[in-house]
Amino acid sequence: MTRRIRTFSRQTADLPSREAAAVDTTFLESLLGYNARRAALTIIEVFLDRMSIYGLRPVDFSLLSLVAHNPGITSRQLCATLGILPPNLVKLVADLDKRGLLQRKPHPTDGRALGLHLTVDGRKMVREAEATVRELEDGVAAPLTPEEREILMTLLRKIYKQ
Amino acid sequence: MTRRIRTFSRQTADLPSREAAAVDTTFLESLLGYNARRAALTIIEVFLDRMSIYGLRPVDFSLLSLVAHNPGITSRQLCATLGILPPNLVKLVADLDKRGLLQRKPHPTDGRALGLHLTVDGRKMVREAEATVRELEDGVAAPLTPEEREILMTLLRKIYKQ
């Protein structure tokens, strides 16, 4: 079975040209928000490139990984966890369903809800995709020592979990 | 002169409900990309709220601040610095021009280019807005010691400057 590999275009952030290098960014670089956004965009760019072989965007990967580690999770829980609005989750789940990666089954106790479960293909893809994400993150975290990498994640969690 | 204050809606990330709290996010939270994106979104949310009094989104603020610290900067330099594509910058600059915050003047040496300069109103707004951003960042960085805050920014810069 062949599956079309979706491609994701993304602005190729112009490499710092002579002009850009001359720009004073001192103030912006003193801001947590600016630095966090720039770092996040850098990681996303690498993610898009390396994960294109699976046809998974960050949101698709996060969704599948959550279903893998929380079989039977509902759309509502997914929305709350990933910060996605319910109407926007419908197509995401429907598309992954069409690709044969997950299934919607009746919820055991709540007749309104549907529990999400990975298919065999879905489990295989998540296993491989999670390994690729680890490799890709090893690459972007290369300038950091293992200790610094842990510190960085700990500090980031302090920001969004307060 | 009255100026309409633009409002920016943003998804009010559902606070961790009982349901969401039960979701296992261990794997995602072990990823740099996930943590960086979540932290960036948290800061943006606070930014949108506190900066709405100026009618400035993050991109507007970054643009104005760069012009303030780099008088005469060109659109092309802004694009390279902020990772914006030239066609998308046109309306941003035009709108700030219409609001009387900046002006486009002929470039002294390049007839094709236009140098951007803040107006008196623009300089006043940037001064106040930068102070507000400092305050707002003090808030989001409250769970961190001053040393941790510096370490966090240093590590983030290592990620996107490699």
Add this chain to the structure above:
DNA sequence: TATTGTTATACTCTATAACTATA
């Protein structure tokens, strides 16, 4: 009466192609 999943829809953000004026 509230919640789950859904449809329809609108608005914003990001991207590509192509034009003009100038280098």
Add this chain to the structure above:
DNA sequence: TATAGTTATAGAGTATAACAATA
């Protein structure tokens, strides 16, 4: 021939309102 600024436009992402089925 290449670059700065621009126009038009398409696609992706994110938002609100409202509905049927179920709690």
